[in-house]
Amino acid sequence: MPIAAPTDSALVFSRLRPRLFAIAYRMLGVRADAEDVVQDAWLRWDGSEQAALQSPEAWLVTIVTRLSIDRLRVAKAERESYAGWWLPEPLLEVDEHTPESQAEMAGELGVAFMWVLERLSPDERAAFLLRQVFDYDYSEVAGLLGKSEAACRQMVHRAQERVQQDRKRFGVDQDAHRSLLGKFLDAARSGQAAAIQALLAANVELVSDGGGKVPSFPRIIHGIGAVTRLFCRTLDKYPGQVEYRSATLNGEPGFLRYIGGQLESALAFGIQDGQITGIYVVRNPDKLTGIPQHI
Incomplete structure (x- = not known):
């Protein structure tokens, strides 16, 4: 027909x-x-x-x-x-x-x-x-x-x-954005606290959205030390199981985090003056259905 x-x-x-x-x-x-x-x-x-x-x-x-x-x-x-x-x-x-x-x-x-x-x-x-x-x-x-x-x-x-x-966080040059997050990706994969801290702004915030479907933080996490510890503890909690993959999220460089081969979260970033000012972690599985669920 x-x-x-x-x-x-x-x-x-x-x-x-x-x-x-x-x-x-x-x-x-x-x-x-x-x-x-x-x-x-x-x-x-x-x-x-x-x-x-x-x-x-x-x-x-x-x-x-x-x-x-x-x-x-x-x-x-x-x-x-x-x-x-x-x-x-x-x-x-x-x-x-x-x-x-x-x-x-x-x-x-x-x-x-x-x-x-x-x-x-x-x-x-x-x-x-x-x-x-x-x-x-x-x-x-x-x-x-x-x-x-x-x-x-x-x-x-x-x-x-x-x-x-x-x-002020918006309109960051894409090449600069990608370069900074490349360094952060290396630091997050290795769990090097000093390397992570060097890339974070003093007023950095981390917002996590689990939607009541998976555990997430009930408050916004503030400060270099607290945010760094979260990334390091994730590696410690799941030794050899954490994988980060670069991805384009909402038109900007970001990460996908897999634990044990299963998608755990999508991470987007706010950047200002060459430092990371915001990390936005989407963990609600209802919001991750359009992303590959396995490595």
């Missing part, structure tokens, strides 16, 4: 899909939720009067943004009872197979950045992302969110104030 050729409607949606997914994922931090939002947008798009639309992109981005806001409101309420700290589901090898989709998913997508976004309200998060990441002007943001331009400016300003200090 011959395969039906895609319609103009399907082609338009396919062209915009990478941007729609990029917005939804940055809003929600969970691949399946972002894909559900995009699928819902497709159903609405397929049933719409497209000929009357002045801008298919504006219409679809509006739908995806508002669906994401609604879903994030529900998610935030659920995350209040989440066991421990909530980190986004890491995307392994961010690549949707086209240069356009790679461009949409590049940039400020890292786990450290997503961690900071969690402190924003859903509306603030949407306004901030549309303006600062996707480069819509304020009049466009206002139209997409159905709010006044003044209100959007105020939301973006508030969001900037909340994330400004942490944003």
Whole structure:
């Protein structure tokens, strides 16, 4: 049976899909939720009067943004009872197979950045992302969110104030990022405490997300000594069983940690001034299903 050729409607949606997914994922931090939002947008798009639309992109981005806001409101309420700290589901090898989709998913997508976004309200998060990441002007943001331009400016300003200090960690040169983490990988594999300490900032933090499914730390771990001891103790606890593998997580260099050949966690990093300022350890198995489970 011959395969039906895609319609103009399907082609338009396919062209915009990478941007729609990029917005939804940055809003929600969970691949399946972002894909559900995009699928819902497709159903609405397929049933719409497209000929009357002045801008298919504006219409679809509006739908995806508002669906994401609604879903994030529900998610935030659920995350209040989440066991421990909530980190986004890491995307392994961010690549949707086209240069356009790679461009949409590049940039400020890292786990450290997503961690900071969690402190924003859903509306603030949407306004901030549309303006600062996707480069819509304020009049466009206002139209997409159905709010006044003044209100959007105020939301973006508030969001900037909340994330400004942490944003210094972002925009690190990829080669420098990769070089620093290569040194850390060698140090973590060998358990050389002094080598690990030399790469950590004095105010380094480690956040662990087990989701109540596996053990994780109920508090954020602060300081060079405490973080170093955690890596060294892991090697001591599982002699000869700990393997670290380099990986691209959310478009940035990171690690996968295997213990006894089984995936134990995905580790992402925040970097500033040539030192590691944040380590974000995703251990919740529900968030690791898209990553090879065995060496």
